[in-house]
Amino acid sequence: xxxxxxxxxxxxxxxxxxxxxxxxxxxxxxxxxxxxxxxxxxxxxxxxxxxxxxxxxxxxxxxxxxxxxxxxxxxxxxxxxxxxxxxxxxxxxxxxxxxxxxxxxxxxxxxxxxxxxxxxxxxxxxxxxxxxxxxxxxxxxxxxxxxxxxxxxxxxxxxxxxxxxxxxxxxxxxxxxxxxxxxxxxxxxxxxxxxxxxxxxxxxxxxxxxxxxxxxxxxxxxxxxxxxxxxxxxxxxxxxxxxxxxxxxxxxxxxxxxxxxxxxxxxxxxxxxxxxxxxxxxxxxxxxxxxxxxxxxxxxxxxxxxxxxxxxxxxxxxxxxxxxxxxxxxxxxxxxxxxxxxxxxxxxxx
Amino acid sequence: xxxxxxxxxxxxxxxxxxxxxxxxxxxxxxxxxxxxxxxxxxxxxxxxxxxxxxxxxxxxxxxxxxxxxxxxxxxxxxxxxxxxxxxxxxxxxxxxxxxxxxxxxxxxxxxxxxxxxxxxxxxxxxxxxxxxxxxxxxxxxxxxxxxxxxxxxxxxxxxxxxxxxxxxxxxxxxxxxxxxxxxxxxxxxxxxxxxxxxxxxxxxxxxxxxxxxxxxxxxxxxxxxxxxxxxxxxxxxxxxxxxxxxxxxxxxxxxxxxxxxxxxxxxxxxxxxxxxxxxxxxxxxxxxxxxxxxxxxxxxxxxxxxxxxxxxxxxxxxxxxxxxxxxxxxxxxxxxxxxxxxxxxxxxxxxxxxxxxxxxxxxxxxxxxxxxxxxxxxxxxxxxxxxxxxxxxxxxxxxxxxxxxxxxxxxxxxxxxxxxxxxxxxxxxxxxxxxxxxxxxxxxxxxxxxxxxxxxxxxxxxxxxxxxxxxxxxxxxxxxxxxxxxxxxxxxxxxxxxxxxx
Amino acid sequence: xxxxxxxxxxxxxxxxxxxxxxxxxxxxxxxxxxxxxxxxxxxxxxxxxxxxxxxxxxxxxxxxxxxxxxxxxxxxxxxxxxxxxxxxxxxxxxxxxxxx
Numbered sequence: 025x026x027x028x029x030x031x032x033x034x035x036x037x038x039x040x041x042x043x044x045x046x047x048x049x050x051x052x053x054x055x056x057x058x059x060x061x062x063x064x065x066x067x068x069x070x071x072x073x074x075x076x077x078x079x080x081x082x083x084x085x086x087x088x089x090x091x092x093x094x095x096x097x098x099x100x101x102x103x104x105x106x107x108x109x110x111x112x113x114x115x116x117x118x119x120x121x122x123x124x125x126x127x128x129x130x131x132x133x134x135x136x137x138x139x140x141x142x143x144x145x146x147x148x149x150x151x152x153x154x155x156x157x158x159x160x161x162x163x164x165x166x167x168x169x170x171x172x173x174x175x176x177x178x179x180x181x182x183x184x185x186x187x188x189x190x191x192x193x194x195x196x197x198x199x200x201x202x203x204x205x206x207x208x209x210x211x212x213x214x215x216x217x218x219x220x221x222x223x224x225x226x227x228x229x230x231x232x233x234x235x236x237x238x239x240x241x242x243x244x245x246x247x248x249x250x251x252x253x254x255x256x257x258x259x260x261x262x263x264x265x266x267x268x269x270x271x272x273x274x275x276x277x278x279x280x281x282x283x284x285x286x287x288x289x290x291x292x293x294x295x296x297x298x299x300x301x302x303x304x305x306x307x308x309x310x311x312x313x314x315x316x317x318x319x320x321x322x323x324x325x326x327x328x329x330x331x332x333x334x335x336x337x338x339x340x341x342x343x344x345x346x347x348x349x350x351x352x353x354x355x356x357x358x359x360x361x362x363x364x365x366x367x368x369x370x371x372x373x374x
Numbered sequence: 375x376x377x378x379x380x381x382x383x384x385x386x387x388x389x390x391x392x393x394x395x396x397x398x399x400x401x402x403x404x405x406x407x408x409x410x411x412x413x414x415x416x417x418x419x420x421x422x423x424x425x426x427x428x429x430x431x432x433x434x435x436x437x438x439x440x441x442x443x444x445x446x447x448x449x450x451x452x453x454x455x456x457x458x459x460x461x462x463x464x465x466x467x468x469x470x471x472x473x474x475x476x477x478x479x480x481x482x483x484x485x486x487x488x489x490x491x492x493x494x495x496x497x498x499x500x501x502x503x504x505x506x507x508x509x510x511x512x513x514x515x516x517x518x519x520x521x522x523x524x525x526x527x528x529x530x531x532x533x534x535x536x537x538x539x540x541x542x543x544x545x546x547x548x549x550x551x552x553x554x555x556x557x558x559x560x561x562x563x564x565x566x567x568x569x570x571x572x573x574x575x576x577x578x579x580x581x582x583x584x585x586x587x588x589x590x591x592x593x594x595x596x597x598x599x600x601x602x603x604x605x606x607x608x609x610x611x612x613x614x615x616x617x618x619x620x621x622x623x624x625x626x627x628x629x630x631x632x633x634x635x636x637x638x639x640x641x642x643x644x645x646x647x648x649x650x651x652x653x654x655x656x657x658x659x660x661x662x663x664x665x666x667x668x669x670x671x672x673x674x675x676x677x678x679x680x681x682x683x684x685x686x687x688x689x690x691x692x693x694x695x696x697x698x699x700x701x702x703x704x705x706x707x708x709x710x711x712x713x714x715x716x717x718x719x720x721x722x723x724x725x726x727x728x729x730x731x732x733x734x735x736x737x738x739x740x741x742x743x744x745x746x747x748x749x750x751x752x753x754x755x756x757x758x759x760x761x762x763x764x765x766x767x768x769x770x771x772x773x774x775x776x777x778x779x780x781x782x783x784x785x786x787x788x789x790x791x792x793x794x795x796x797x798x799x800x801x802x803x804x805x806x807x808x809x810x811x812x813x814x815x816x817x818x819x820x821x822x823x824x825x826x827x828x829x830x831x832x833x834x835x836x837x838x839x840x841x842x843x844x845x846x847x848x849x850x851x852x853x854x855x856x857x858x859x860x861x862x863x864x865x866x867x868x869x870x871x872x873x874x875x876x
Numbered sequence: 877x878x879x880x881x882x883x884x885x886x887x888x889x890x891x892x893x894x895x896x897x898x899x900x901x902x903x904x905x906x907x908x909x910x911x912x913x914x915x916x917x918x919x920x921x922x923x924x925x926x927x928x929x930x931x932x933x934x935x936x937x938x939x940x941x942x943x944x945x946x947x948x949x950x951x952x953x954x955x956x957x958x959x960x961x962x963x964x965x966x967x968x969x970x971x972x973x974x975x976x
Contacts, residue, residue, distance in 0.1 A: 025667040028708045028717070037664045048479060054723055067655040068663045072482045077508040081475040084468060084505070088448075088476030091466045092483040114469050137723070198746050199704060199719040201711045206661045206668060218464035218480075220487030222443040228409070228458045230467035235411050277746075284744030358749040377890045384886055385945070393884045394950045397935035399942030415891050419939060421918065422895035426939025433941070460941065582901050582933050589936065615895070622895040 026201035031169045032057035034202050035099065035125055035189065036065055038170030042177040043209025044095040044123070046072040048085035050104060053137040054193035055127035058099040079104035083111030083124070090120035091229040093217030095177050095209075099125035101193075102135070102143050105151075112186050113152030116246070117231025119216075121180035123173065125189040127196040128327075130354045138354020139193035139277060144331035147188045148304045155243050157250045159187035159257070160304040162275040166200035172302070179257060181212050183249050190304060192327065194277040194356060253306055260308035261300045262315055264290065268297025270370055271319040271344075273312070273336055275301050277356060278325050285362040294370060304332065309339040322346045323369060325362060327355075402433035402442055407459045418456055422622020424579045424612025425454050428521055428588075432490070433461065435593040439600060445488040446480055448473045450502075452494035453528045454521065471502020474509035477516045488599055489516045496526045499535040499559050506561070510605050513570030513647075517595045517606045520561060523614040524633060531617040535559040538636055558636055562609050566642040572604030574642040578611035580629035584639070603646060611637055677714040680827050685740050687825050688748045691812075692733035692765050693757025693778070698812030702755065703734035705816065705838065709830045710738040718746035731760060738825060753823060754791075755815050757798075759783055766791070776818055778811065794822065794859070801854045807844065810851035817855020828856065881906075883930020884947040885923040891943040894918030898934035898944060907934060 029037065035058055036047070047062035059075065066073040072089075076082035082098045089096035100108065105126045115122055128143045130136040145151070148160050159179045161172040169191065176187035218227045233239035261279075264286050265271065272282040279300040289296035299315045301308050316322055322344050324333040333348045340346060349365045351357050357365075389395075407414045419426045436445055442463060449457035451470035458465035468476040473491040481489040491509075498506050498520050506518065525543055526532040533543040533550060536558045540549040550558075562576045573595055577588035588610055595606035611633045613625035620628060661668050689706060693699040700721050710717035720735040735748040750770040756762035757778045763786070766775055771790040780797040798814035805814075813835070820828050835848050885907070887898075892914065898921050899907045906927040909919040921944075930948035938944045 026711055027665055028711050040660055040664060065663050068658045069660050077504050081505050084472035084475035085479035088479035089483050092480055094483045110469055197721055197723045199707055204666045206666045218446055218466050220444045220446045220464055220484045225443055225464055228465040232467060281745040356747050359745055360749055381888055388884050388947050392950050393947035395945060396930060396948045397932040397946035403941040417940060421893035422897055423939050430941055585936050622897050623900045
């Protein structure tokens with residue numbers, strides 16, 4: 025049965041259904057409801073909730089719990105994620121699966137608490153030090169906040185790698201119906217974990233490889249995972265792309281506005297379509313190429329001054345003109361605003 | 375003859391002469407250090423380094439207490455970053471300074487196990503100050519061994535938080551000057567100011583006697599953890615002959631002469647806590663906790679048969695924080711969901727939640743909802759004048775404004791929408807609670823637009839409002855809003871551009 | 877003194893780093909650094925072969941896990957509880973008796 029649920033709360037519900045046993049985090053607007061829901065739910069179902077002294081401590085608690093094989097998570101917003109970057113790099117280096125949520129707010133610096141999509145580079149391109157990747161999933165509804173959290177745990181475990189949920193203040197704060205099914209989570213075996221037992225005594229969790237050849241071999245191993253994930257795990261959604269002449273590209277809350285804009289354009293006779301990446305890493309390059317193969321123009325819309333647009337351009341390799349429209353500071357464009365941008369750009373084609 | 379064989383032969387000779395082994399390499403250490411690239415029969419520590427001694431004392435204690443299989447050793451950044459080369463236990467290597475945070479989570483994941491955080495002075499007392507203080511303050515049932523050698527060893531001799539006043543380092547080349555770098559940090563004393571820790575002792579590897587005291591303290595700290603007593607902390611004043619530029623024997627003496635006067639050896643805490651009160655946590659199943667209706671809870675309730683007159687209906691509720699603006703939006707959203715619609719609720723959020731203006735967007739739709747952000751609402755519920763002025767121009771042409779007042783402000787410019795004034799606050803006051811103003815507005819909204827059923831509203835109020843006395847008032851408020859539209863609407867109606875007064 | 881010493885020591889010269897802490901710590905002063913160098917180019921510690929009491933302090937002062945092994949003469953008959961000698965440390969539950 026459907027329940028009306030806030031996006032931030034849906035993340036915690038999804039996490040518990042995924043068999044997540046521990047939450048370590050530090051509150052920050054607009055992500056605090058995640059910590060609050062975790063504080064309420066985890067102890068009741070026998071899990072752990074701990075409010076850490078900082079995001080730095082939180083991500084290192086995540087590292088510790090993940091080292092024991094537990095499914096574990098944390099959540100924050102931009103400033104907190106900046107503090108976590110070192111720890112995320114360590115998790116990737118030590119191949120520790122974990123899920124971290126970024127409910128993006130306006131930046132840089134203290135910025136504001138309104139929605140932005142300006143953490144794309146920080147999350148998708150790494151952010152921390154070294155050759156590593158994060159899985160990055162971008163939900164666009166409350167239902168997806170739960171569903172993609174479950175997926176994030178599965179990807180994290182399958183690839184022994186951090187997975188990020190990249191949402192924004194709007195998706196985090198809004199309420200929508202949420203439909204959840206309960207079945208006991210199937211947790212994978214983790215023979216590599218350190219659990220204080222005779223069987224796991226031989227195990228070591230570490231990201232240090234002092235010899236250059238050893239570190240290079242380790243990085244090659246990580247790279248092989250990333251190549252495999254790029255092939256298998258890219259996800260996307262399309263809307264009205266079959267006969268589209270113009271393709272709108274956006275993720276998260278922006279994709280919702282773009283969907284309405286596609287409807288509005290089609291009411292007025294313009295064949296617009298929407299391409300929405302669900303995974304930002306791996307980026308759904310092939311699918312985007314296919315969706316854009318027959319359009320005359322691509323318009324990328326983001327709540328930033330242009331971050332994902334780089335991946336769109338890299339994917340399309342100059343074969344289609346790619347334009348960009350961005351709003352920042354917490355401003356979310358209205359449907360009319362996108363429509364007018366679209367019309368201006370289509371007109372310029374003629 | 376290889377060295378090993380030669381050694382074996384010598385050992386056999388000694389045993390044959392009637393001797394037995396009393397002290398030998400602990401089985402807590404790997405036989406060969408295979409994780410080490412070369413020289414696998416030696417540690418990577420410098421001649422005379424205190425880490426090796428501390429390692430041996432820890433290994434011996436774990437061996438004697440029979441804890442090898444249960445132990446998870448957390449190593450830091452610093453010279454002991456490679457502790458996992460040596461300890462044949464579970465090993466987790468952590469980021470600089472964060473071992474106590476990692477150890478916290480490891481212990482909570484594996485509560486019956488022995489978790490050791492082994493840290494140096496830069497790791498623990500500089501970059502990791504927050505982590506150690508908070509782990510101690512939470513009384514995590516872990517053991518921390520703090521190796522204090524007053525210098526950064528691994529990075530080549532930079533100043534540590536525990537570097538002595540006047541002591542030269544590569545980053546205090548004129549000697550540590552308190553005017554620039556402050557004074558050495560006394561970590562045991564700092565931690566001893568907290569309530570939670572169970573055991574805090576400072577020991578030194580300065581001479582035979584003190585080494586044997588250190589041995590005792592290390593063992594005790596581990597025993598306390600094993601027994602679940604709480605946070606145990608042993609600071610070990612330790613030599614770093616290489617960086618200090620002293621031979622190992624001089625270095626040991628330097629601890630006694632220079633370090634101990636600055637860092638007095640002491641047991642700073644050794645007690646069990648009085649029992650403290652912890653509020654109980656209720657335990658529930660996952661479906662109960664997450665409010666997931668399972669199939670054994672009977673069939674799903676039937677959706678009310680309401681023919682919605684719209685494809686999509688958009689409502690904006692705005693007012694002052696505390697007027698129930700966000701709640702009214704949520705209730706309408708919940709109702710829409712119960713009537714089988716697609717719904718979304720988007721609030722203004724942040725500091726506005728605490729004071730100032732608040733508004734929310736409610737979308738009711740027969741189809742999947744695109745943007746939840748409403749540009750032109752079909753209905754604006756304006757709970758105060760500021761909201762009316764701010765949002766009235768956005769209302770869709772031909773839309774509706776419900777305004778919480780008995781009349782419009784005099785200089786108010788009419789928008790392309792109908793306006794109905796409802797003295798909802800007054801009505802609510804008369805019913806006994808200003809808090810139900812939003813419900814009066816809801817009654818009016820439902821009666822005027824018929825977007826959702828009043829019966830659904832009653833059902834939602836029944837389940838969402840917990841206070842019994844408020845339930846009754848809300849029922850009356852809903853009816854009052856409804857009645858106001860039925861009986862008094864013309865009083866507040868405003869003539870429209872089309873000439874009709876609705 | 878007639879008869880063998882109470883204790884004996886075996887030093888792994890290839891693990892020893894020649895720090896000299898055992899030599900400095902040994903109460904009966906029966907350890908020394910060899911004049912010759914080992915493979916690493918340091919003077920390893922060495923038992924003179926006389927006077928070891930088997931106290932084990934060299935073991936605890938040595939930073940290398942396995943460089944020093946300490947032995948004691950096996951008592952001729954079953955050991956009976958004895959009064960600890962002054963300065964002798966009783967290790968509770970331990971397999972190693974350490975004495976200072």
